[in-house]
Amino acid sequence: MVLRSKYLCSFLLIIAILSHVSQSLHFELKSGKSKCISEDIKSHAMTVGKYTVVNPNEPYPTPQSHKINIRLKSGKSKCISEDIKSHAMTVGKYTVVNPNEPYPTPQSHKINIRVTSSHGNTYHHAEEVDSGQFSFTAVEGGEYSACFAAHDHKPDVTLGIDLEWGTGVHYKSLGSLAKKSKVEVMEFEVKALIETVNSIHDEMFYLRDREEEMQDLNRATNSKMAWLGLLSLFVCLGVAGMQFMHLKTFFEKKKVI
Known part of the structure; x- marks a missing residue:
C-alpha cells in the first residue's frame, strides 16, 4: 500500500511539472512588424510547438x-x-x-x-x-x-x-467581386465556392506532379546506388584476386608452397 502511494505521488508530481512546462499564448502582430517569444529549455529536453494564424475570413480559407x-x-x-x-x-x-x-x-x-x-x-x-x-x-x-x-x-x-x-x-477581394458583378448573395457565395474548388483542384494536380517528380528522383537514385553497389563489389573482388595472386607468387618464391 505504501509502495502504491509512493508511485501515485510520483505520477502526480510528474503531471504537475509537465502542466507548468506547457504554454499557450495569443498575440497580435501588425504588418511589417516582428515579435519574438523566448523559452528557457534545458539541455537534451524535448520541446514541441504549435502555431496557428487566426483566420479573419471564416469560413473561407486564410488569405494567401x-x-x-x-x-x-x-x-x-x-x-x-x-x-x-x-x-x-x-x-x-x-x-x-x-x-x-x-x-x-x-x-x-x-x-x-x-x-x-x-x-x-x-x-x-x-x-x-x-x-x-x-x-x-x-x-x-x-x-x-x-x-x-x-x-x-x-x-x-x-x-x-x-x-x-x-x-x-x-x-x-470577395467584396469588390460582388460589387463589380452586382450579383445576389447566394450567387456570390456559389461563385466563391467554385473558385475555392478550382483552387483545390489545381493544388491537387500540382501535388501529384510534385509526387511524380519525387518518385522519378527516387528511382534514379536507387538505380545509381545499385550500379554503385555492383561497381564496389567488382572492385572488391578484383582487389581480392590481386591480393591472392600476390600472396601466391610470394609464397612460391619463398618455396612455402
Missing part, C-alpha cells in the same frame, strides 16, 4: 497574401521575391508612405518598380510613382521578384513602402 513594410534609403534598391506556381494568379499593391499628409507626396519619395520572373521576363514596370498595383497570371513557375529603387536625394531620406502581394484565388 503578404503585407510587408519596406524601408528604403535614397539611391538604394531592394527586392522582394515570391514563389509562384505556373498559371497562378498574383495581385500586388504598393504605396509609398507620405510623410507630409495631407499634402502631396514629395518628389524625393518617388520610386521605380519592376516585377520580373526568374527567366528575366518583365510583368510590371513603373517609374517616378508613389503608388500602384499589378496583377498577372504566371506563365512560368518559379521565383518572381518585385524590385524597388529610390532616387538619389540630398540629404538622404528613408522611404517607407507598404507592399501587399498575394497569390491564388483566395487573394481575390
Whole structure:
C-alpha cells in the first residue's frame, strides 16, 4: 500500500511539472512588424510547438497574401521575391508612405518598380510613382521578384513602402467581386465556392506532379546506388584476386608452397 502511494505521488508530481512546462499564448502582430517569444529549455529536453494564424475570413480559407513594410534609403534598391506556381494568379499593391499628409507626396519619395520572373521576363514596370498595383497570371513557375529603387536625394531620406502581394484565388477581394458583378448573395457565395474548388483542384494536380517528380528522383537514385553497389563489389573482388595472386607468387618464391 505504501509502495502504491509512493508511485501515485510520483505520477502526480510528474503531471504537475509537465502542466507548468506547457504554454499557450495569443498575440497580435501588425504588418511589417516582428515579435519574438523566448523559452528557457534545458539541455537534451524535448520541446514541441504549435502555431496557428487566426483566420479573419471564416469560413473561407486564410488569405494567401503578404503585407510587408519596406524601408528604403535614397539611391538604394531592394527586392522582394515570391514563389509562384505556373498559371497562378498574383495581385500586388504598393504605396509609398507620405510623410507630409495631407499634402502631396514629395518628389524625393518617388520610386521605380519592376516585377520580373526568374527567366528575366518583365510583368510590371513603373517609374517616378508613389503608388500602384499589378496583377498577372504566371506563365512560368518559379521565383518572381518585385524590385524597388529610390532616387538619389540630398540629404538622404528613408522611404517607407507598404507592399501587399498575394497569390491564388483566395487573394481575390470577395467584396469588390460582388460589387463589380452586382450579383445576389447566394450567387456570390456559389461563385466563391467554385473558385475555392478550382483552387483545390489545381493544388491537387500540382501535388501529384510534385509526387511524380519525387518518385522519378527516387528511382534514379536507387538505380545509381545499385550500379554503385555492383561497381564496389567488382572492385572488391578484383582487389581480392590481386591480393591472392600476390600472396601466391610470394609464397612460391619463398618455396612455402
